Structure formats: C-alpha cells, structure tokens
Amino acid sequence: MYSLYLCNNAPMIDWQDLLHFVVLARTGSLSAAARTLGVDHATVGRRIAALERALDLRLVDRLPRSSPLTSDGRAIAELAMEIEEKVEAIRRYSRGAAAKPASAIRVSAPPSIAARLVAPNIPDFRRRHPDITLTLSGSTEAAALDRGEAEIAVRMTRPEEADLLVRRIGTMRFGLYALPKVAAQPPESWSFIGYDLRLDHLTQQAWLNSLLAGRQIVFRAGDVFGQQEAARAGLGVVALPVFLGDADPVFVRLPTAVPSPARDLWLVTYPDLRRSPAIRSVMDFLSEIVGKACQIRE
Template identity: 50%
Template structure:
C-alpha cells in the first residue's frame, strides 16, 4: 500500500528542490523527509531520487510520480473544498428544549443569523419549564437552568440567568408594606426565584398567579403587582423598573446538554454553536464566575 503522506513528501521535494527546504515547509527534520522517500521507493520498486553528495535531485521516474501525486493533491484539495461547501449548506431539523425566557429574549431575535448561514437547517424551539427527556427523543439539544445528573450527557455551562423584582413606576410609589405580588402557582415553589419571591414578600399578598412568565410580565405592566423576572426580560421592558429588595436575587446557571451520539451530527453541532453564541453575546447572561 502506498502511504499518501509519502507522496506528499515527494511533491514537496519536487517543488522545493532539497531535503532541507522540504523539511522546513513541512516542519520536520530533513531526516524524516529522507525516510519518507526511502519508504516510497521501497513500496513502488522505483528509484525516485539520485543520492548525490550535496543534493537529492529527482530521477525521471521521480519527476513523473511527483507530477501524478501533485494531481492527487489538487483533487484532495477539491474534496476538502467540496466538504466545506457541503457543511456551509447543512440541512435538517434540530429540536431544542429551552426555558421560555431564553427562547423569547435571547434566541428568537437571532434566528435570522442562523437562517442566513444555513437556510436549509430548521431549528424547532420547544419552550417550557418542564425538562425535556433527551433519552426519549423529546429534543435533540436542551438548555437548562439545572445541572443535568445523567453522566451520559455532554454538559457545558454557557452562562447564568440573574433575576430582579420589577414593577411599574406607578406601582413603586405605593408604600412597600402595601405591595402586592405576582407569582407562579404552588407547583413551582421549588424554583429558586419562586422561593426568593416568597422570602422577600414576607407574607404580603399575592394578587395574581400565572403559570407562564409572559402573562406575569403583562400583569405587572398593568400595575397588578411586583413580579420576579430574569434581568434579560425585565431590563428590556420599557414599562417596568427594578424594585429594591432586602435580599440579593438568585443566579441560575445555564447548561447546554446533548448526548454524544447526537452531537456527532454536523447539523446539531451547527445549532449548538449558534446557541452558545446567542448566550455568550448577551451581557445580561454573561458568566461572571
């Protein structure tokens, strides 16, 4: 069997004219070039260079083989170019489970960029507070605010969600002891931001319950009460302002997860790169640890 690397060395020797020059281009010792040529001659049964005291000029056969090998190198370059072009036009469907706040404020505004790079790639966002079961095929990739415990998953911490208490300027003028609050229902009392809300309200009344954050935000914008929002949502709401609290708000890590066999897909990798960029480009989600 002919070693392709031996043929590459022969083309370098033909182009550079000496072992030392070929070695410099390849970044190896000149003795390595000599060994490669010896190996190629043995495999082909041909003398490819004349071993003169001060030089190693190619023989007639050496020049002919080098010319053929050069054509092979050009074909290899064309194959690599074709591969890059194919990768640039990735096609397929990738489903991503993601918290609704990140889907709305971080990922959705940047979808045009993904479409421009990969017009045949379809990203399906699955916003929800429930954790999609990757092992059951409910999603290909997940962004979560809790660290996955499954050791079979690839896990990457890509940022952090910070929270604040928000209300309208009109609402903020009420005496704090008269403030009312907007909350998830009791089924989500285990969430760090929900537990924080209960601590800071100190028994003050919850005026409205809603299972989704957008509804809570709308209610707060209509002076119903104070609401806990991710800063990426609250700081960009023109109606709401951040309200003072007597306890620092929670910070939740953002984890990107997928199974290794899924991540081997070029389509999935393109989406993962896009999702990481979406989070890392957001100052309000920056990893400050």
C-alpha cells in the same frame, strides 16, 4: 413488525409489545401509558397480555385505577429499559453519522429563553445556516433527550446523567420589577405576582416568597409571560429574569433586602450527536446568544 427470536428462529417477543410494557412500567397505569403512546388503553392492555403469553409470566396486577408490576414484571421492566436505551442510542448514532447539510433539529429551552432570546435571533441563524430547520419548544419541563424529545436542550439545572455532553453557557439572574407608579407606593403596600403554586419550588419563586414579609401574592400564572403582562397592567411587583425585565421599558428595577438568586444555564446533548455539523452549528448559536444575554460573570 420487529420481534426478538430464540436461537431456533422461533418468534419469542414482539418488540412493540415490549415497548408498550416499558411505557406502562414507567407511567403506572394503562390510561397513562395510552396517553404517552397516543393509543387507546385497550391497545396497551392487548400488548401487555400478548407479552405475558409470549413469556408465560404474569407481569402486571390489574387493579381498577393502577397496574402495579409483579416481581417478575419489575425484573423484566428493568431489562427491557436497558434494551430501549440501546435502541435509542443506535438511533442517535445513525442521526449523527448520517447527518446531511440539510437537517431538522429540535431544541428545548425554558420559555423565557426560547421566546425572548432564541426566537428573535432565528433570522440571523437562518442567514448563516439556510439548510438547518429548527423546531423550538419552550417548556418548564426538561425534555427527555433519551426518548428523542429533542436533540439539544438548554436547562436551568445541571443534568445528572453521566452519558450526556454538558456545557455551562450562562447564568440567569433575577430582579424585582414594577411600573414606576407602583414602585412609588410605600413598600409595605406592594402586592406581588408569582408562579402557580405547583411551581412554588422554583428558585425565583422561593426568592420572591422570602421578600413578602406578610404582603400578598394577588395573582399567579404558570409562565413568566403571564406574570409580566399582569405587572405591565399595574397589578403589582414581579420577579423576572434580568434580561427580560431590564429590556422592558415600562419597568423599573426595585432594590431588595435579600440578594437575588442566580441559576446556571446548561447546554445539553448526547456525545454521539455532537459529530453532526448541524448539531455543532446549533450548539454554537445557542452558546453565543445565551452567553451574551446571561453572562456567567456580571
């Protein structure tokens, strides 16, 4: 157990109490904080109460469905988040400085890139780097590198954090695809396959919406693979990354009235991790395979 001390060595704050409070401040409720931390909500409540006693301040207004911070709580949360960032920076530095040839590195990437570009090339990477074990996460959500969810990420939006090391490694382009028998039907009779409505903001979905011209989306899926399989079954027309659609022999690419969008792909890590030879090897590997499949210039 770690504590922060006053100058007379009297214990002042338990670091775990402070950490639980930071997560509560971020999530807004005891239940959400408990899910994030992997504990029950009563544990979060006890930790917050202990911190309030240590500081002799009321930090949270306890309401039935939420736990808004008091003015003192907001001030303490802001300071505590700065401490959390420093602690995480120390951890990152130690991982980079103490990195050994045998390393385990977590990579986050969009699902299509993770499954169809990175995973198939892992055997070659292992032959070249047998002492590096990769853990690959394919997610539409950006991994929080500042909270240790991954060491390296491939993102489809340029990060805004000033302290990240960012490199553009490719450009993802999109096309419209269907089975030949679907493509042979009159275009006005086409039906479409798209993303779940909660992902309607995605660039590729907005492009697909612009092509509908009154025609229907008859099936939605939260990931591109569900959409691809529905199109392979002949359900309708689907928008896919070009590297995915062109590689599927059952599809033909359809002409479109609206030019297809392109999204830059960014490789992201923290500069203090970059000193690790293992991190550099993984970054070079990702740059190579993504850059080859998603070339910046057509």
